[in-house]
Amino acid sequence: MNDHLAMGPGREFDAVRALLAQWGPAARGVGDDAAVLDVPVGEKLVVSTDSTVEEVHFRRAWLSAEEIGWRATQAALSDLAAMGAAPLGVLLALTVPRDWRAALPELAAGIGAATGAAGAPIVGGDVTDGDRLALAITVLGHARRPLSRAGARPGDVLYVTGVLGGPGAALDAWMAGREPGDVARARFARPEARIAAGQWLAAHGATAALDLSDGLAGDVAHLAAASGVACVLELDAVPCLAGVRVDAALQSGEEYELLVAAPAMDAAAFAAAHAGLRLTAVGRVEALSPVGAAGAVRAERGGAPVALPRAHDHFAR
Amino acid sequence: MNDHLAMGPGREFDAVRALLAQWGPAARGVGDDAAVLDVPVGEKLVVSTDSTVEEVHFRRAWLSAEEIGWRATQAALSDLAAMGAAPLGVLLALTVPRDWRAALPELAAGIGAATGAAGAPIVGGDVTDGDRLALAITVLGHARRPLSRAGARPGDVLYVTGVLGGPGAALDAWMAGREPGDVARARFARPEARIAAGQWLAAHGATAALDLSDGLAGDVAHLAAASGVACVLELDAVPCLAGVRVDAALQSGEEYELLVAAPAMDAAAFAAAHAGLRLTAVGRVEALSPVGAAGAVRAERGGAPVALPRAHDHFAR
Incomplete structure (x- = not known):
């Protein structure tokens, strides 16, 4: 994860360190400029980005922070499911307003539970300051023959x-x-x-x-x-x-x-x-x-x- | 690109349609749940996410919308450069406040110019409403032997x-x-x-x-x-x-x-x-x-x- 000016190097590094400690071995390859992954020979790489934003996709009163993290991650992973792909990794771009910082461990627990359930390591991301909680989640997967929306045939x-x-x-x-x-x-x-x-x-x-x-x-x-x-x-x-x-x-x-x-x-x-x-x-x-x-x-x-x-x-x- | 409730399907679809029309063949594989890409045999997949947020990484008065799009995209691509990787594709999670919507074509022009200069197609993303302009950009690349931060040796x-x-x-x-x-x-x-x-x-x-x-x-x-x-x-x-x-x-x-x-x-x-x-x-x-x-x-x-x-x-x- 790269650092950003907003939270100040110290504060953001602390937030990222806390997240990485919480996720443990579920977060891999984080710390270099980019993560390095293997796509199995003969398989296609399948990628998608999906954002979940407070007041757009949910209201804070409806869900716990843990549920918000779980739901945003599963929603992103669902695009891999639709392609018939096996998960390879997840990257997170988290926008965390000041009044959400105390809930970050709970949010991270939901994200970690969802990636764990899918067998997808967290391989990168960043944390920035902002006015609304937002989770932009990129999912990577692989499939020999990815499904598309375009293959349906009369008689199916x-x-x-x-x-x-x-x-x-x-x-x-x-x-x-x-x-x-x-x-x-x-x-x-x-x-x-x-x-x-x-x-x-x-x-x-x-x-x-x-x-x-x-x-x-x-x-x-x-x-x-x-x-x-x-x-x-x-x-x-x-x-x-x-x-x-x-x-x-x-x-x-x-x-x-x-x-x-x-x-x-x-x-x-x-x-x-x-x-x-x-x-x-x-x-x-x-x-x-x-x-x-x-x-x-x-x-x-x-x-x-x-x-x-x-x-x-x-x-x- | 998936649609989201916030902008209303109609309005977001219009925004996404306008972006795709503007980018033309530079945007590929967008429209399915996920994009499908090939990593050359024998090469590693290299991935990174980088966010650029208004009032965090720049102020609106400093830069044109075209420059903001260019800079955010080059900043993300820079992580591929640091790994010695060749670009494979870019995914965008754009948060566009109401008062930025008129500048979206100019922003998109900057993004498109930057991906074009790097030879990286735009392969996915989404657009959501929010209070601050934010560009969370995921870059994908490939390299036979990715560089890391960890290989320096005494005498170098x-x-x-x-x-x-x-x-x-x-x-x-x-x-x-x-x-x-x-x-x-x-x-x-x-x-x-x-x-x-x-x-x-x-x-x-x-x-x-x-x-x-x-x-x-x-x-x-x-x-x-x-x-x-x-x-x-x-x-x-x-x-x-x-x-x-x-x-x-x-x-x-x-x-x-x-x-x-x-x-x-x-x-x-x-x-x-x-x-x-x-x-x-x-x-x-x-x-x-x-x-x-x-x-x-x-x-x-x-x-x-x-x-x-x-x-x-x-x-x-």
């Missing part, structure tokens, strides 16, 4: 991992001044990047994937557009958290579950390999018809066409 | 590239309410990561290197500590910008020149290969003596020991 089935609607329900409760239920809150506060699931799906014939960051309705449209196909969503099939309606589940963003297109898959084998995690068929991929090109996503209920609920912005309401 | 010569003191003189002027001279200002506003020089030095036997971010006096101490050696600086040999005293040049940080340890090198061949860039011997590496271990850096003038000026913090004055 659309699957989602897990159960949807929790983060949206939690945000809806907080925005209405209520405390969310425990399960919905945990889905927002403690998401799990589907790293192992992404690699399993890539190895079992997935043709395209992305993580659910905008909500299923919006992300199916992204997959359809990138792949140049039409998608049909079976609303009755969408796996919803207990108490969440399908309309709300379709709009629930930041799920960090995976949406994949694939020939028919063995959901039981998937669940057995991932501690019971569900893999649910929620639709199918069709060829773009010249007539239907403008609306590349259609919704059905029991085979009959219905309107697709629009995505919404929880913070903007 | 210490070299620096370029001429020192410009950024410190510029900061001193601004902090005193004066406008700096053109040359000092340009050294602060338009640094050049010594990418080609770093690779040349690695190929010609450099044993250790780092970029001058804290000032020569402080960075020699970092090299000595990491390598477990003592270093002697010949103050009369330090190449200073015209009008800058050696004491000030030793304390001038964010130079983005390289400090290297190496057996004797051919400075004329180096200059010929790098458009006349200077390579100057400024000292030597010695074994740590049990007595001198605590103070691993000594200064001399004409062979006689003198006190080493202490590093200082321009902003903290």
Whole structure:
């Protein structure tokens, strides 16, 4: 980690030293100008940057510092999951306002727990002063055949991992001044990047994937557009958290579950390999018809066409 | 690039679309969850993250938006130069306050010019709202034998590239309410990561290197500590910008020149290969003596020991 003028060399070095002591062997290669890593021969390097910012992605009253660190790190790692990649390392650019400094060890504990769960060492980063807590997290991974959004083919089935609607329900409760239920809150506060699931799906014939960051309705449209196909969503099939309606589940963003297109898959084998995690068929991929090109996503209920609920912005309401 | 709630999907997508249109083919692989890159077989992956934050690393009145983008990107790329690595790609996490949005194209022009000069494609990133302009820049590179700070050996010569003191003189002027001279200002506003020089030095036997971010006096101490050696600086040999005293040049940080340890090198061949860039011997590496271990850096003038000026913090004055 490099030092910066802001905190003064002494103070920042102290903060960085404390972080490194806390992370122990989970932080490697930090101290040189850059970290040195090996990408396995024959594999591609997969990289992504993802920022989590106070008042943009969460409010301080909602989450503990440990949860903020965990969630920001898992959100970044989720991009590796979507590519079917194995983690190689994580770099952190932390902006820490004065009134957050006392919470830094707790924040670091959440980051360290998340990188540890993913088996990803912390290989670099820096700490700077600022007005809002912000975590810009770069994740590095490797994959022999990275999944993209662009490979879905007519005839593929659309699957989602897990159960949807929790983060949206939690945000809806907080925005209405209520405390969310425990399960919905945990889905927002403690998401799990589907790293192992992404690699399993890539190895079992997935043709395209992305993580659910905008909500299923919006992300199916992204997959359809990138792949140049039409998608049909079976609303009755969408796996919803207990108490969440399908309309709300379709709009629930930041799920960090995976949406994949694939020939028919063995959901039981998937669940057995991932501690019971569900893999649910929620639709199918069709060829773009010249007539239907403008609306590349259609919704059905029991085979009959219905309107697709629009995505919404929880913070903007 | 992923979208974030803050700016609203529409507004952020517009900002990202405008950036991508401006960068054109210089931005690649953006649009999937992560970018896919190849590290040449037999080479190591080299990665680093570096943040530039308004009011921490610069003040808005000092620099144009184009210069801020250029400088932040070159500062990040400088870590690849210090490792003797060739650039592979750059990821950007931009925090853009409302009153900076109109300047985004100019900022992007500076970033694009800097990545273009280094031959590094922009492979990912995100844009979020915030209170201060901040650029967290992750650089990826590759090298067969990356240089570290830790390889200097007794008998090596210490070299620096370029001429020192410009950024410190510029900061001193601004902090005193004066406008700096053109040359000092340009050294602060338009640094050049010594990418080609770093690779040349690695190929010609450099044993250790780092970029001058804290000032020569402080960075020699970092090299000595990491390598477990003592270093002697010949103050009369330090190449200073015209009008800058050696004491000030030793304390001038964010130079983005390289400090290297190496057996004797051919400075004329180096200059010929790098458009006349200077390579100057400024000292030597010695074994740590049990007595001198605590103070691993000594200064001399004409062979006689003198006190080493202490590093200082321009902003903290």
